[in-house]
Amino acid sequence: MAILTPLGSSPRSQRRHRAATKKRFHEKNPGNACVASEWSYPSAVSEASCLLAFMLRNGRSVSEIINLISVTDREYGELCAWAAEKPPIASHIDEMMAYRDRVLKAFLLLLEGHEASAKSL
Secondary structure (H helix, E strand, O other): OOOOOOOOOOHHHHHHHHHHHHHHHHHHOOOOOOOHHHHOOOOHHHHHHHHHHHHHHHOOOHHHHHHHHOOOHHHHHHHHHHHHHOHHHHHHHHHHHHHHHHHHHHHHHHHHHHHHHHHOO
16 A cells, blocks of 8 residues: 655654644544544645656656556555444545545646646747
């Protein structure tokens, strides 16, 4: 199963973000075993922008990046089984799937804009 991390963020800022998110979560949900930072992610546009920069900088193909964002049928089956075993996290899995859809849409829009600007040069 692929896990998205905030690309382009320094490890230090990621730690600060996780600590602040975890503190806010536990203040709002005392005694809850779920760690909020495991379910937080950057904006879809920010993630897509970082993936586009990664692709351009490292000579990756569009299909490789789409494969990074997408969830395979096998991964989806594993996520469904996980959600069935642990109902409290099912909504988080649904949110993550929707997030990845938003990242893919944003990536394709950014790619379209990049290709259009490259053609106009």
